[in-house]
Amino acid sequence: MATWKRDFASGLILLVPLLVVLVVLRWIYRQVAGVPLIGTIELVAIGVPPSLVPVARTVIALTVFTTVVLAAGYFMRTTLGRVAEEEIDDFMNRLPALRVVYNASKLAVETALSGTEDLQAPVYLETWAGIRMTAFKTGKRTRDGKVVLFMPTAPNITSGFVIEVEPERIDHTGETTEEALTRILSAGFAESPHQIPVEDEEDVLDESTDGADHTRIDVGQRDHSSDDADDEGRATGSRTTDGNRRNTDRDGRRSDESSSRESDRRESDRRESDRRESDRRESDRRESDSR
Structure with a gap:
C-alpha cells in the first residue's frame, strides 16, 4: 500500500x-x-x-x-x-x-x-534548539558583517523571510540549489539523494542485528576486545564530554546574545516612551502658553 x-x-x-x-x-x-x-x-x-x-x-x-x-x-x-x-x-x-x-x-x-542565479548555495539555520530550517544566501552583507539570507516558505517560495545572521551560525547543506528548492516546493515529500529512505534504514538495522546474533568470540578474544572496548569507551566519553562542553558554551553565548538584544530592545522602547512623553508635555505647555 x-x-x-x-x-x-x-x-x-x-x-x-x-x-x-x-x-x-x-x-x-x-x-x-x-x-x-x-x-x-x-x-x-x-x-x-x-x-x-x-x-x-x-x-x-x-x-x-x-x-x-x-x-x-x-x-x-x-x-x-x-x-x-x-x-x-x-x-x-x-x-x-x-x-x-x-x-x-x-x-x-x-x-x-530569474531561475536560481540570484539564490546561492542553500544553507541550514538553527532557528531553535535542535531545529534547523533551509535558507539561501543572497550574496549580500550588512554593514556590521552579517550575512543576508532568504528563507522561503513551503510550498510557496514566493513568500518568506529576509534574515540577517552571523556567519558562524550558518551550516552548509551540501546540496544544490535545485535540490533544496525541490524539497521546499514539495513540502518535504520529494526524494533527495542526500536522504536515507525509512525502508533502507530499517533493513540496515535488521542486518546489523542478525549479524550480532551470529557472532561468536572465544574467551581470550573477548577479554582482549573488552580491554579495547574500555579504551575506546573512555576516548569516546572524552570526545562526548568535549562536544557537550562546546555545545553548552555555544548555547550560553547564544543565550547571552539573546538577553543582550532583549535588554537593548527594552531600553530603546523605554527611551522612545520617555521621548514621546516629553514631546507631549512640551506640546501641552506650548498650547497652555498660547492660550
Whole structure:
C-alpha cells in the first residue's frame, strides 16, 4: 500500500506541472490568437494553403507575442520605462484587491524567470534548539558583517523571510540549489539523494542485528576486545564530554546574545516612551502658553 501511494505521488509530481504548463501555454496562445489583427488576416488570399492556415496563425501569434515582449523589455531598460514601471506599480498597489494578485503574479514571474542565479548555495539555520530550517544566501552583507539570507516558505517560495545572521551560525547543506528548492516546493515529500529512505534504514538495522546474533568470540578474544572496548569507551566519553562542553558554551553565548538584544530592545522602547512623553508635555505647555 505504501509503495502504491508513493508511485501515485511520484506520477502526480511528474504530470501535474506539465499539465499546468500546457494549460498556461494554451491560454497564452488563445489570448494572442484572439487579437483582431491576427484574426482578420486572410492567409489563403496571400498564398497559404488551407491545410497550413492553423500552423501559420500559430506562428504569427508566437511572433507577435515575442515581439511585444521584447519591445516591452527594451522599453523597460530606458529611463522612461523605469518611470512607467514605478507609476504602474504605484497605481496597482492602490487597488485594494487587485494589488495582491498583481504583486503575487509579478513576484512569481520574477522568481520563475530569474531561475536560481540570484539564490546561492542553500544553507541550514538553527532557528531553535535542535531545529534547523533551509535558507539561501543572497550574496549580500550588512554593514556590521552579517550575512543576508532568504528563507522561503513551503510550498510557496514566493513568500518568506529576509534574515540577517552571523556567519558562524550558518551550516552548509551540501546540496544544490535545485535540490533544496525541490524539497521546499514539495513540502518535504520529494526524494533527495542526500536522504536515507525509512525502508533502507530499517533493513540496515535488521542486518546489523542478525549479524550480532551470529557472532561468536572465544574467551581470550573477548577479554582482549573488552580491554579495547574500555579504551575506546573512555576516548569516546572524552570526545562526548568535549562536544557537550562546546555545545553548552555555544548555547550560553547564544543565550547571552539573546538577553543582550532583549535588554537593548527594552531600553530603546523605554527611551522612545520617555521621548514621546516629553514631546507631549512640551506640546501641552506650548498650547497652555498660547492660550
